[in-house]
Amino acid sequence: MGVPFDNVTMSEAIEQLQGDLERPGLSRVAFVNADCLNLASHRANYREALLEADRVYADGVGVKIAGRILGCPVQDNVNGTDLFPQLCAAIDDGSTRLFLLGGKPGVAEAVKAWVKKHHPGVTVCGVHHGYFKEKEESGVIRAIAISEADLVLVAFGAPRQEVWIRDSLRGTSVRVAIGVGGLFDFYSGRIPRAPKWMRRSGLEWTFRLYQEPRRLWRRYIIGNVVFLGRTLFRRVTTPSSFPNRPEVQES
Numbered sequence: 197m198g199v200p201f202d203n204v205t206m207s208e209a210i211e212q213l214q215g216d217l218e219r220p221g222l223s224r225v226a227f228v229n230a231d232c233l234n235l236a237s238h239r240a241n242y243r244e245a246l247l248e249a250d251r252v253y254a255d256g257v258g259v260k261i262a263g264r265i266l267g268c269p270v271q272d273n274v275n276g277t278d279l280f281p282q283l284c285a286a287i288d289d290g291s292t293r294l295f296l297l298g299g300k301p302g303v304a305e306a307v308k309a310w311v312k313k314h315h316p317g318v319t320v321c322g323v324h325h326g327y328f329k330e331k332e333e334s335g336v337i338r339a340i341a342i343s344e345a346d347l348v349l350v351a352f353g354a355p356r357q358e359v360w361i362r363d364s365l366r367g368t369s370v371r372v373a374i375g376v377g378g379l380f381d382f383y384s385g386r387i388p389r390a391p392k393w394m395r396r397s398g399l400e401w402t403f404r405l406y407q408e409p410r411r412l413w414r415r416y417i418i419g420n421v422v423f424l425g426r427t428l429f430r431r432v433t434t435p436s437s438f439p440n441r442p443e444v445q446e447s
């Protein structure tokens with residue numbers, strides 16, 4: 197779909213991020229699911245932010261199905277919500293300062309409490325909600341810089357978070373900035389996550405649709421059909437796009 201991604205397993209992704217946390221310079225990290233790829237097809241600034249990102253991970257069952265159809269098998273479902281506790285476990289040694297930005301007022305504070313309880317070795321050096329006005333933005337960026345955060349999770353939803361990370365965090369000493377969508381809503385307990393069997397079967401999206409049908413029906417019902425259509429179109433129009441795709445036999 198024109199957005200290159202890191203086709204890695206969850207544990208390889210964690211290793212990559214740990215490496216990025218040890219290196220100076222900002223590593224911008226995004227997760228792309230089917231909805232993100234639909235958005236990237238018509239929002240140029242989002243597509244550019246994804247193309248400029250240092251790590252892009254394949255999130256969810258839609259991308260996995262597309263990979264199968266296009267002969268580019270996706271190794272793992274590397275989504276932010278599952279990655280977060282594993283990343284916290286990997287950095288639970290006092291070495292990393294974490295800033296939580298986004299969500300409704302009070303939500304990032306609740307995620308901070310979750311981190312403190314489950315991973316006391318991770319220092320949460322700052323939190324801020326995601327509903328600030330444009331004129332307050334420089335204050336938020338300054339708060340991140342003053343906090344000396346190494347890792348910033350930005351939970352504004354796509355595409356705003358990816359564009360914001362690209363445009364706003366360059367001048368800080370942040371090493372890894374990750375766009376995490378609705379992650380804070382889950383870890384704060386604001387929205388319950390789908391049961392494990394649904395997640396394992398690739399049905400988490402149906403649970404989210406059931407929770408917030410008015411907000412999400414367009415994204416999931418129409419979006420999934422559009423994404424499947426775009427995948428099939430690409431399958432027909434671009435034979436042999438990937439190195440590991442079986443060769444097309446000449447007759």
Ligand code: UDP
Pocket residue numbers: 298299300325326327351352353354376377378379380381
């Ligand atoms: N959000 C925010 N500021 C905004 C709009 C949204 O902080 O101006 C937050 C919102 O509270 C939610 C997250 O961004 O926590 C987006 O969640 P969504 O479920 O849309 O993200 P997804 O995981 O589906 O990308």
